[in-house]
Amino acid sequence: MPKVQKGLTADGAGMAGDRVVAAGSTARVLVAATARALRGADCGDLGQSTPLSRFTAAPEPVRRAAAARAAGRIALTPDQTAEVDAERVARWIVDQYPRRRYPGVVLGSPHASAVHLAVALGVPWLPAAFEMTAHWTRGAVDRPRAALDHGAALAARVLAGNPELHLRQVHCPASRGALAGSTVSLVARWQALPRAYARFLADRLEPAASLLVVRDARTWPVSDEGQGHSFQLGCPGSGLEPVDFHPDSNALRQVLRSAGGDGGHWEPPEVSAAGEHAEHGVEPGFVDGARHWGRRHGHGLHEVHVPQPTALSAAVADLYRRWLRRAGKTGDRLVVECGRLLDPWQVVRAGLVPYWCENATRRSVDGVEMWLAGSEPFSSVDVLPESPGMRSPALAGLPQWLAVAAFGRRRRALDRTAARGYPVASVPTRRATEVLRNQPYDLPVPPPLGVAEAVAALREDGAPMGLAVS
Template sequence: MKNPFNKAIGHMPPNFTAGFDSGLGFVTALSHFLKGEDFEGLGTMPAIKPLASIINLLPRKLRETLYVESTGAEGINPNETGSIEAEEFSKAVVNMYPKRKYPAIIIGSSSGAVSHLAAAMGIPFLPQTHLIPINRPSSLSVDDPKATMEWGIPSGEALLKNNPQLKLHFMMDPAQDRLTLEKVGFFRVKMQRVDLAYERFIIENLQEGGTIIISNCERKWPVTTINKRFSFQFGCVGGADQEDYFQKTDRTAAFLEKYNANVRSWDPPKTDSHQPESEWGFDPAISDDILRIAKDNDYGVREWKFEDADDPSPFVAELYKWFYHKNGVLTNRLVVESFIMHDPYWMLKTGSIPFWMKFNMETSAARLKEYLEKSDQYDEIYLMLFSHGTEGIGFTGIEDWKKIIGKSRYKNDFLGVDTEKFPWDLGSMIMYNKDFQEKITDRYTFGTPLTFEKLDGFYLEFQKNSPFKDRIVMQTLKEGGQLNNTSKPTISNPSE
């Protein structure tokens, strides 16, 4: 099966998309929630659930091979990039969402925390960025960024020639994506303007006087400019620091030695500027088009601005806790998500409070630990961990994760994680959904969605009192007409 999302979506994404793309993953989970549907294990078919435990019985080397081959199967021929019509991705995204009038629509940077905000408000999210995986030749070393950049230039130029609305960020990360890089390269493209599919969806589904919300992650990364619409990014946000990628550090040397690499540091192309980070960063070039659409249709425009993709996570967790209590859901259970292991449906169905981490490394662990230390103690904490088959720089092991979630008052556990297999726990991508349902037995019905009035009120209090008040800025860029929230209910009340 080319893309594990195909069966779940019901609308076939174009063959140049990747099932492990964060933006597509959040859209798929959120769209299922807005339709009142479960999103089983990253959208894989329920029939393959029994395979999860079998996969983890395989020797580690075979599991690594399975991971490499399954992600490699997502790649396209580098000679075919010139035939890609990128708007097909936008068409697939909007076709996932139910067609009805929404009080607001989010567009911009992907973030699991923003996706949970969208779920609470009952509104869609349209990603600016998506991933196009390109088949890499086996002769190309995963530790040679200069050769990799040169190899990707012809395919990138062909892609851009046929898609003038895009900017291409060719990303390579041999620390976190070491296994995946054996088969595919990462072309991440950012829309420079709102294409016809997105614009039509906004106009047809945003209610009169509604609001377009810009999700603006300001994270940047040093890049090598190939041309004005094409750059090469070596490394990315996660466990390794920028100096680990660009300098000779002890951590990099130890990592490369562990993986029997022929080098003890990397020699990337010289960088010449900082640009929006390839996966999470927002490119403001699209803003003019958003403002044009808003002006032409009398929509309001708001901006949610944050430095890192997981910066809004403390705000969203506290918001859910507050809104649950306002609606009579007296819950004190935190569910921590990791990367694309993300489930807004069961989060709300079980009355659980979400805390999203962008990955599984020490930076994510530190942020979760900080939140738990500065917030009221939770009765229960559950944790999902994305397995990517590599003990990368900044890797955080199971025992450290156990200590962190051990800060709960009564109970803590993992969802879908085989603690003996992590980070080679391929079954976790299927099992987290099953564990969510079986280990957390509370059930609630979906009631009234979160309104802007309530969101704004909570935000003001958060800005006054929270130690995380600087993590997210919410501001109005343009006033629209009066909102009347008639969206389908999407937030939890206790079931009778």
């Protein structure tokens, strides 16, 4: 591939956004789902079945090799990382939304309940970061120091043309499995409001519309030398704790065996900051930029600090229930989504209450069980467990997912297709659409929520769970 001449990337000569942003990354799926919902469309075209589905019953080494080959076909090459243009990515994101005026916008960390909130408000959702994956040809899942060295070199290429980014490298065999040894994961966080976002807000927001920024407040130890690139060993979404990534950890040994590694080679880099926000945190400069833009243009800004994903999931589910009942609907049918198995438009079309589990870890499933135990009973509960594609000691078993479905008084449904081959089989996003299309229609859709009403409800209902709204 030809080299990019110095200076061209900043002028928009970089790669197209749909090539840069990692396929299947949470933020990418959430933008696509929100844009479709605002057009009155579902997610039936998102995520086709992959060739890996035929390897479900294959031995672990065969599945790992197939996954690595598939990831390698779509990961960026080292030369391509120099062509990344973050502004072009931002333009690609905003261009997915219908061209009309909106009464507000939701920005920030990738959380499906933030997307459900945006759809109820009738507004777009804009991520504060995007994920990239790049080749690590001679990588090894059990050598984090080598991962850091390789990632730092790739990050330098990206940052040369995008100084407004902070790149958080995440090396997590517990959430990425064998892919952590064949590709590098870089979360690109904007340190200022992208120009494309500012233009979008100026063109599309109604007068006095509000900005709502959702911030993942979880922390994790990182190595950061202050060069725009930081390294994170493990992640909150793994269902494990930072101590579990210590060389003496039994959980780490199990994870590395499953991913094809050896715990004897595990040498973690030095930690420079123990309390930094994890990969899905929002850069302070992004929030400051949004607030400054809002003040100059007459738009207020609210922040929602989320201590754990379960807190926002529960608060938005409660908000949906009240919203539906106010419109004369029962609000008694629940769908428990997981990971990329979601469809905001089908949820609204069927008059369902959505609760989102970040992933299939026991921690996530414990959260929905506790919320259900303290909630008014639902007449039906549909559960869509996303298979992580690998085994981990932190994963919830199918009996725990079945226990969630058992909260339904009349209907208790665990999707069999999603459960088949769990936890190693992959299921595309469109599977959620297929399931929810079978739910009876409950139209018309309720009138959109108001931003002020939503903020007040999140402040009141979320406070007991640690949700902080300002």
